[in-house]
Amino acid sequence: MTEKILNPIVLQRADPFIHKHTDGYYYFTGSYPLFDRLVLRRAKTLNELHDAEEVTIWWKHETGPLSELIWAPELHRIDGKWYIYFAAAPDRNIDDNTFNHRMYVIENESDNPLEGTWTEKGEIKTGMSTFALDATTFNHKGEQYYVWAQQDLEIRGHSNLYIAKMKNPWTLLTQPVMLTKPELPWEIKGYWVNEGPAFLAKGEKVFITFSGSSTGVDYCMGILTADADGDLLDPNSWSKSQEPVFRSAPENEQYGPGHNSFTESEDGKxxxxxxxxxxxxxxxxxxxxxxxxxxxxxxxxxxDKGNPIFGKPLPDDRWTPKTTKIVE
Structure with missing residues (x-):
């Protein structure tokens, strides 16, 4: 590490995602609190993201399937182009906890994703016409994979985690395979969800972290672990943590940690x-x-077995708002 990380790194941005690019910048995105746009900012250090200029690169549509509740964007670089994956809905049926999200992707050929033109590539079709969100993608051993959360009406709960290989950045190549469903006590408090997957590889193992339960104090992270040489499309290749690996820390005044991503320190170590x-x-x-x-x-x-240790959410170093006002 080159310097102590000062938290929060960005105010009022849930579902945070950071891409550390070869140009030396950290690119940050997350859910904007009004859920009406996609935003990006960049900085040379993690601490500088806090005050970096934020750019709106896409707005929701006036009507239709891309018109409400824009959630959980992720920025990825694939084959020399930028892609942002996100979820959107045609309505706001929140009073009865009914959400109608599907997953979408936009593309930008510019070297700098804060510039250039973003083109809508459409919905990521999974073959299932149900609530879907929180997509991530990763390349492993030359294959591009897509992991996301989706509801199966035959399975109790709001969302399970699925994986598939990709034909291109907007098309799946293989049929979805379910990796995990909410079933353990820490996954089913309030909502029954497995969501917010994030991929991590180190040494001989690969990992997918994910979040469970409702988004209040009970929200927490679990982890799936597989052999790096295994068949990632085989559910039997993955083992699931029976307890959360990252959860609320009242002693540090941090509650409901989750919907994570991974990046690396400035020195890459x-x-x-x-x-x-x-x-x-x-x-x-x-x-x-x-x-x-x-x-x-x-x-x-x-x-010493090559497994990540997340510890506890650390206390705040910076002022944070506690009102409903949105910080610009």
Whole structure:
């Protein structure tokens, strides 16, 4: 590490994602609290992201399937182009906890994703016409994979995790394979969800972290582990943690940590966990519209068996808002 990470790294951006690019910049995106746009910012260090200029690169449509609840964007570089994967819905049926999201992707050929033209490449079709969100993608041994959360009406719960290979950045090549469903006590508090997958590879192992339960104090992270040489499309290749690997830390005033991603330190020597959490539990109104899930980051340790150790969410170093006002 080159300097202490000061948290939060970005205010009021849930579902944070950071891409550290070969140009020396960290590119940051996350869910904007009004859920009406896609935003990006960049900086040379993690700490400088806090005050970096933010650029709106895409707005929701006036009507139709891309017109509401723009959630959980991720920025990826694939074959020399930029892609942002995100979820969108045609409506806001939140009173009865009904969400109608599908997954979409946009493309930009510019070297700098804050510039150039973003082109809509359409919906990522999974073959299932149900609630779907939180897509991520990764390349492993020359194959591009897609992992996401989706509901199966035959399985109790709101979303399971699926994996498939990709034909191109907007098309799946193989049929979806379910890797995990919410079933353990820590995955089913409030909502029954497995969501927010993030891929991590180190040595002879690969990992997919994910989040479970509702997005308040019970929200927490689990992990799937597989052999790096195994068949990642075979559910039997993966083992699932029976307990959370990252959860609320009341002693540090951090609650509901999750929906994470991974990046690396400025010197490239350390793995960095990026996640969101709140520093209070008394929410006013619908939790979805409380804007104060702050984007945070901290170093990942490793045990002698090559498994990541996430520890606890660290206390705040910086001021954080506790009102419903959105920080620009």
């Amino acid at each position: 350390d793995t960095i966990l990026v996640y969101h959490s709140r520093n209070y539990t008394e929410l006013v109104g619908e939790p979805l519209f409380d804007p104060n899930r702050q984007a945070r980051a901290q170093k990942v340790e490793w045990d």
